[in-house]
Amino acid sequence: MASTKIIIGHIVISLFFLFASTQCEVKSLNVSTLCIKEERVALLNIKKDLNDPSNCLSSWVGEDCCNWKGIECDNQTGHILKFELNTYVICNKTVRMVPTDLGNLSNLHHLDISSSDSSVWVRDLSWLSALSSLQYLGMDYVNVTNSSL
Template sequence: MKNLKIMMFMFVVSVVLQVAYGQHHIRCIPNEREALLQFKAAIVDRYGMLSSWTTPDCCQWEGIRCSNLTAHIISLHLPGQYYYEVSWRYISGEIHKSLMELRQLQYLNLSFNYFRETNIPEFLGSLTNLRYLDLSSCHFSGQIPTQISSLSHLKYLNLAHNYYLNGSIPREIGNLSRLEYLDLSGNSFEGYIPSQLGNLSNLHKLYLGGYDGDLKIVTSDQWLSNLNSLT
């Protein structure tokens, strides 16, 4: 009987340690794992960037980071890789709307991938916990969706060097009052730079240089002088 109690005690201790240190403990939230698998199904992955996305615990997959407290996915980091301006590892295809299920996502980096002839998805505006969004050098076309203005916690926004982004810069970007970094350079925007950018009082860095567009600034506007934090 004494030996049985000792064995039971050791078993309980083992289970507690496994949970505490993550051994054999699947932390992945099922509906978020399913959302990632739907995202993967819509992706063309010639270089195996998502090859680890097969095990039960999605928190262990490449590019995924989960909260230690809640197990919710808080980071999706899947940038492509370039070598001397030639891409040699990237994903393409479609950014599936299943990412809407990642309600606690704070960081999203899909830069240097190849989404040519697709638009920046409007549904990204529903990821209202985002602090960091990098969609640079992805070959997106069309206009910046105004839904991005719903990302009220955003501090970093990089849409640079998509080349085929066009139209005007949405004045709604001026609603992103927490922005510290904004890069819209290397695109084909036209029209006047919206004076609402002057509302971005926390902005440290601002890049607006064009690729094949015709951006104009109204010299009488004072919006630029409102950006006291620019470095």
């Protein structure tokens, strides 16, 4: 009888620690996937500068920009790693300028601002120098004719 109580006690303690560690892991995942506030603000500034009559950026609401369309974040740091603006270029074909606020996404690894035609243009390329982590830059058909460095 005493050995049964000890075994049950071990099971209860084991279940408690399993539950407690699962809760900690879930909480850490929830916290870590939230995007960085400064980067969310930069994205909202970019959104403000874009002409979006088709409402392609409708998912860009709330505190967690990691769940926004065209955005991917590091699961542990919350930094934005991937931004695909070409999704919105396809959705809205009007002429637009690439916002310089992209330079505020300093941890960005993947940036695609490609267009299907030359309706997207860049006036100033100096923001590119702030993207020191950039590994991929897609700028197909982006008009850089009168761009300054």
